[in-house]
Amino acid sequence: MQFCARLLRRQLLLAVRRPLEIGNPLLFFAMVVALFPLGLGPSPDTLAGFAPGVLWITALLSNLLTSDGVFRSDFEDGSLEQLLLAPQPLFLSVLAYIGAHWLTTGLLLAVVSPLFALMLNLPVQGIAALVASLLVGTAVLSLVGGIGAALTVGLKRGGMLISLLILPLYMPVLIFGSAAVQAAVGGLPVAPYLAILGAMLCLAIALAPLAMAAGLRISIDA
Amino acid sequence: MWPIFHKFGSPPWLYAISGAILRWLLPITLLALVTGMVWGLLFTPSENVQGNSYRIIYIHVPAAVVALAGYYVMAFAGAISLIWRMKMADVAMKAAAPVGAALTFVALFTGAVWGKPTWGTWWVWDARITSMLILLFLYLGVVALYEAFDNKEAAGKACAVLSLVGMVNIPIIYKSVDWWYSLHQGASIKFTGETSIHSSMLYPLLLMIAAFYALFTCCLLLNMRAELLQREQRTQWVRKLINEDVVN
Amino acid sequence: MPGEISGSPVLAARSLCLERGGRELFRDLSFDICGGQLWQIEGANGAGKTSLLRILCGLSRYGFGGRVERRAPLLYLGHQSALKALLTPRENLALHVSGDGRYAGHQIESALARVGLYGYEDVASHTLSAGQHRRVNLARLLLSDAALWLLDEPFTAIDKAGVQELQALLGSHVAGGGAVVMTSHQALDVPCDVRYLNLGAGQRA
C-alpha cells in the first residue's frame, strides 16, 4: 500500500507541475455548458428542465476527454514498463493512477458544478444532489475510463477508439446520475439513486483494476 | 486437463470436425429458416390488435435473443483464450463478433420497422430497443478494437478483456435501461406480450428461434474455418490440404 | 551451453522460440543465467535481441514458445530512459515506479554523484540532455539491490568516460555474485569473463 501512496504522490506532483492541464476539463465543461443555452434557447424554464441531463452529460464527456491520457505519458517514456516489472501487484498500483486522475478531474468537476448549475437555472434544491452524484459518478467514470485507456494505450490512433469502447459502459452511470438530480429537483428522496451509484462504484473498484492490469500487460506486450 | 478439451485445441482436428458438422447443419438451418419464415408470414392468423405487422416478431425476437446469446458466447470464448491461453478460443471469439453484430443490426432494423405501423414513428426509445442499440455499440467496440491492433495475438487478448468487461456490464445496462424506461414512460407498455401469444403463433416463433441459433453456429464455424486457414497458413496441414485441393 | 554453475541459477530459459513477421528469429534456445556471470547477446539488427530481453524479463508473455523461470528480483533498463521530464532527477529516483523501495536522500545524492550528475539533482529534467537522462536511469543500478540486471544497449548516448565507469560497475556487480545480461554492439573490456549468446546462429529463415 505504501508503494501506492508513493505512486499517488508522484501522479499528483506530475499533475501539479502542469496546472493548465488540470484546467482543461473544467474549461471544456464550462464551454459545453455554455453551448446548450445557445442551442436550446435562453428561456430559463426550458433550461431548468434540461439542466440535470446537460450537466451530467457534459461531466461525462469531459471525463472521457481526459481518461485517454492517464497511461499514455508513462507509456511513451517507458515508465509503464518499469511499473509492470514492479514486485507490487499491478492492480493496486493502477488504482493509484486512477485515484490521481479522479482527484484532478472528477473532484474538481463536482466542486465547480454548482456554478454551472446556477448558470443553467437548475433549482437550488437540486445542487446538493448534483454535487453528491457527480462525486460518486465521476469516480466510476474514471475507473471505467481507465479500462479503455489501458486497452488503447499502445495504439497510435487510440484517441477516438476509447470513446467507442467505453461510452456504452458509461450509460448506466449517466442514467442514475441525472435521475438523482431530477429526483432532487422534483422533491423526491435522492438516497436510492446515490445508493445505486455507490453500488456501481464498489463494483467498479473491485473489477476495473483487474481489467486494467490485464489490458496494460497486453498493450505493453503488443 | 481433460484430453478432449485439448484435442479441441488442435487446429487440423477442429478444421475437419467443423467441416463435418457444417455438411449436415447448414442444410438443416436453411430449411428451418425458410419454413419458419413462410409459416410465420403466410400461414399464421393475423393478430387482432396489430393486424399483420406483428409478423415481424418472427425475425425480430429470434435475432434479438441470439444476438444477446452471441455476446455471451464471444465473452466465454474470450475468457477461455485468456485463462487457458487456447488459440482456438481466440479464433472462435474473433469469428463470433461480426456475426453477433450483424444479428444485432437485424434485430434493431426489424424493431424500428415494426415501430412504424404500431407506434407511428420510425424510432421508438423502447427499453429493449435501446438496450439492443447499446449491445450493437458493444459489438462494434470489440470489432474496432480487434482491427486497431497490428499484432493479432495481442488483439485477441485485448478483445477478450473488453468482451469480459462488456459481459459484466450487460445485465447492469439492461436493468438500468428498463428502469430508466419505466421512470419516464409511466406505465411501461409491453412491446410484445410474449407470454400472451396464441399457440398457433408461438410454434413458428420457437422454430425461428431454433433456426437462428443454428444459423449463428453455422456462421461461427464458417468464420472459424476461414480464420484458421489464415492463421495457420505456414503449417504442414494447410499445405497438405492445399495439395489435395490442387490435385482434385 | 555453459554448464558449470558458479552461483544458483538466477534465471532459467527453456526451449524459447520466437517468430516475427514470418521470420523465425530463434528456436529451441535454452540456457541458465547464474550469479557471477556476464552475458552479452549478439546479433545483427532485427535479430530479436530486444525481444529476447523482453521475454526474459517478463514484459512479453504471449507470442513466443517456451518457458522462462525467474528466481531473483531483476532490474530491466530498456531503450527508453523511463524518466519523467517534469520531475527533477531526485524526484524521479525517489518516486520511481519500479517499486524497489524507499531510497534515503543521501543514497540518491551519492548515486547521482557517481553517475556524474553532481549538482543536477534539483534541475528540471527537461533541461537535461538525452545522455544525462540515461545517466539518471543508470543511477538506478547503484540504488537497486536486484541480483539480475537486464540491460538493453546501456552504452547508447553515454560518453567515453561514462562507458568506462559503467563497465567497471558491471565488473564489480558480477564479482559481487550478481548476474548481467546485456545487448550491445560495442566490444566489452570488463574485468570478468564474458559469455556470448549469438542470435545470428539461431536465425534460420
Added chain:
Amino acid sequence: MYFDSLQAALHMGGHGFFVWTAYAVTVVTIAAILITPVLRRRRFLRQLTGQLKRAQGAADPSAPGER
C-alpha cells in the same frame, strides 16, 4: 394459406410494405453473413495455392505446368 390471394399477401391490410421490407433486409443480412466467410476462405485458398505453386516453381524450375 391465411391470405386468399397473392395480392392480399403482398398488401397484408396496409402493413405489407413494412413486413416485407423487414423480411427482405433480414434475408439479405443472413445471406451476407453466410456467404462472406465462404468467399473469404475460397479467395484465401486460391491465393495460397498460387503462392505454393510459385514457391515450388522457384524451387525446381523444371517443374511442369504453366509458369
